[in-house]
Amino acid sequence: MAGYLSNLRKDIARWQAAGLIDADTAAALLRDAENRPGGISFGSILAMLAAALLGAALLLLVAANWEALPRLFRVGMIFAGIIVGYVGGAWLKQRDHAAFGEALWFLAATAFGAGIALIGQMYHLSGDEAQAVLLWCGGTGLAALALRSGPLTVGAVLIAGGWLLLQVDWRGHDLPLGYLAVAAALWGVSLWTHSATARHLLLLSLTFYALLVYMDGGTLAAPVTLVAVSAAAFAVSVQYPEQSERVLRLGGGLPVQALLGFLAGMAVIQFEHYEKQSFTLLAMLTFAGVVGALLLEGRHSRMLRWLAYAGFIFELGFVYIVLLGSMLGTAGFFFAAGVVLAGIAYAITRIERRMANVRRGGEGAA
Amino acid sequence: MTATGFPSRYLIPIALLVALLQIGVLYWMIHGRVSILRDGREVTLTVLPVDPRDLLRGDYVRIGYTISSLPVALVEEPEKADPAERVVYVRLRPNADGVSEAVAARFGERPHAAPEPQDVDIRGVTYVSPDALSSFLPVDYGIERFYLPEGEGRPIEQGVGVRPFSMKVAVAADGTAQIKAFYDGDKLIHSEPLY
Numbered sequence: 113m114a115g116y117l118s119n120l121r122k123d124i125a126r127w128q129a130a131g132l133i134d135a136d137t138a139a140a141l142l143r144d145a146e147n148r149p150g151g152i153s154f155g156s157i158l159a160m161l162a163a164a165l166l167g168a169a170l171l172l173l174v175a176a177n178w179e180a181l182p183r184l185f186r187v188g189m190i191f192a193g194i195i196v197g198y199v200g201g202a203w204l205k206q207r208d209h210a211a212f213g214e215a216l217w218f219l220a221a222t223a224f225g226a227g228i229a230l231i232g233q234m235y236h237l238s239g240d241e242a243q244a245v246l247l248w249c250g251g252t253g254l255a256a257l258a259l260r261s262g263p264l265t266v267g268a269v270l271i272a273g274g275w276l277l278l279q280v281d282w283r284g285h286d287l288p289l290g291y292l293a294v295a296a297a298l299w300g301v302s303l304w305t306h307s308a309t310a311r312h313l314l315l316l317s318l319t320f321y322a323l324l325v326y327m328d329g330g331t332l333a334a335p336v337t338l339v340a341v342s343a344a345a346f347a348v349s350v351q352y353p354e355q356s357e358r359v360l361r362l363g364g365g366l367p368v369q370a371l372l373g374f375l376a377g378m379a380v381i382q383f384e385h386y387e388k389q390s391f392t393l394l395a396m397l398t399f400a401g402v403v404g405a406l407l408l409e410g411r412h413s414r415m416l417r418w419l420a421y422a423g424f425i426f427e428l429g430f431v432y433i434v435l436l437g438s439m440l441g442t443a444g445f446f447f448a449a450g451v452v453l454a455g456i457a458y459a460i461t462r463i464e465r466r467m468a469n470v471r472r473g474g475e476g477a478a
Numbered sequence: 479m480t481a482t483g484f485p486s487r488y489l490i491p492i493a494l495l496v497a498l499l500q501i502g503v504l505y506w507m508i509h510g511r512v513s514i515l516r517d518g519r520e521v522t523l524t525v526l527p528v529d530p531r532d533l534l535r536g537d538y539v540r541i542g543y544t545i546s547s548l549p550v551a552l553v554e555e556p557e558k559a560d561p562a563e564r565v566v567y568v569r570l571r572p573n574a575d576g577v578s579e580a581v582a583a584r585f586g587e588r589p590h591a592a593p594e595p596q597d598v599d600i601r602g603v604t605y606v607s608p609d610a611l612s613s614f615l616p617v618d619y620g621i622e623r624f625y626l627p628e629g630e631g632r633p634i635e636q637g638v639g640v641r642p643f644s645m646k647v648a649v650a651a652d653g654t655a656q657i658k659a660f661y662d663g664d665k666l667i668h669s670e671p672l673y
Contacts, residue, residue: 179627183671190504193496202493206486220497227504235511235670236538236657238623239603251503255496259489 157209163215167222193223221252245275262307306365335380342373367409514656518648521578525643559585559608601653
């Protein structure tokens with residue numbers, strides 16, 4: 113948000129200098145932009161960082177099992193932290209200190225997790241970490257729902273991701289299908305709490321989940337599905353940008369997520385077809401996907417452009433290793449890499465310039 | 479991120495409700511453990527060293543027991559169990575020294591053999607399928623960790639395997655086990671207060 117504001121300030125000054133708008137309009141535009149609700153200020157970012165630090169301190173205090181504090185006192189401290197955090201956060205939120213209110217809620221949710229850990233430690237429980245983390249996730253998700261808090265939704269999504277990782281780590285061969293249900297529930301919560309960040313994280317986790325399914329079973333069904341779904345999502349977001357945004361509400365980020373899913377899926381599929389005839393075809397398909405994404409959506413999103421460049425470079429490296437690596441010596445590799453990098457740099461500057469021209473053309477027309 | 483149009487009048491009561499609910503969950507967890515400690519039947523188990531190089535991990539010691547690895551001969555009718563079953567009930571009987579040993583085990587339910595009055599059935603989980611048993615069945619009872627204040631695990635780590643350690647464990651009516659007291663020989667290292 114702060115970045116948008118400083119850009120806008122420059123633009124408005126430029127428009128005013130060029131005589132496009134008068135001083136009153138300039139002031140009115142700036143005022144409107146600064147008072148826009150829903151923005152994240154540096155203050156709120158710092159408040160969240162402070163809450164994260166305090167939360168980490170709390171968790172570590174529990175982990176250290178410090179005997180100077182009696183157990184009952186520690187439990188009481190956690191209970192007090194939960195009450196003060198939630199109620200104090202609500203109080204601050206009502207008095208227009210939304211950032212600090214959210215930070216306190218975040219701290220309260222951390223205290224709940226620390227409480228679960230503390231009980232595990234007090235009674236020497238072993239073997240059910242995943243269940244404990246799931247409980248923490250449930251409590252945080254419920255708090256997000258009840259208090260309509262975006263940051264708490266993001267917190268619950270992150271904890272759910274931790275739960276997924278724990279289960280994968282512990283059981284190895286049993287994929288936690290329950291994660292899909294948890295992700296769906298959190299998606300619903302995120303719609304209610306207006307947290308696009310949470311939805312983005314959930315989509316990322318689903319891409320990761322598809323890769324886990326592949327690692328678990330070794331069949332290509334999961335990556336192929338991932339690629340197909342991603343391509344379809346991309347097509348829909350290009351064809352029906354407004355409708356897809358209204359349904360998914362990703363702040364226009366669907367194409368980026370779709371491209372990422374596509375690249376991840378294609379990487380796995382190509383890995384499986386390593387040293388087969390079909391590899392060249394798959395590589396061409398990947399290049400086509402990247403270039404297509406750039407041409408169709410690159411104009412709208414800088415993040416998509418950078419992801420596309422990164423995908424392009426990664427794919428080049430992949431192809432190089434598979435097709436040419438055995439033929440050229442190290443010197444040849446360095447030479448080729450230098451030439452290729454120069455080519456990429458040239459292509460990127462051309463594309464960026466074209467985007468800038470398109471944008472300038474659009475402004476001129478308006 | 480901030481939601482607009484939310485009836486903020488109710489925010490504090492809702493926040494209080496969320497807090498009380500979460501505290502309630504924590505209290506309920508504590509209560510469950512306290513009731514096992516208070517009402518559960520006591521057994522004493524012999525502690526075995528677990529991987530002596532990596533016994534101390536962070537702030538807890540990993541602990542094994544003589545009953546952590548059961549001779550397959552003790553398992554009743556494994557061929558009748560569901561291959562997906564992983565829960566094992568183990569019947570413990572104190573020997574002449576008062577230390578409990580496994581006398582029978584069964585997948586999914588308590589052993590069918592008639593119990594003696596001093597017997598206690600403890601609930602455990604294995605990762606081995608009943609139709610894939612080898613000579614020993616590994617079982618976890620949820621009491622394989624002992625948390626210590628930071629830095630106090632080293633002496634125990636060095637002692638286990640050299641001297642006899644034992645653990646007093648409370649077992650609830652449903653078979654759930656809960657650590658109660660940890661002994662180095664006859665010396666009490668640590669005893670659990672209820673709260």
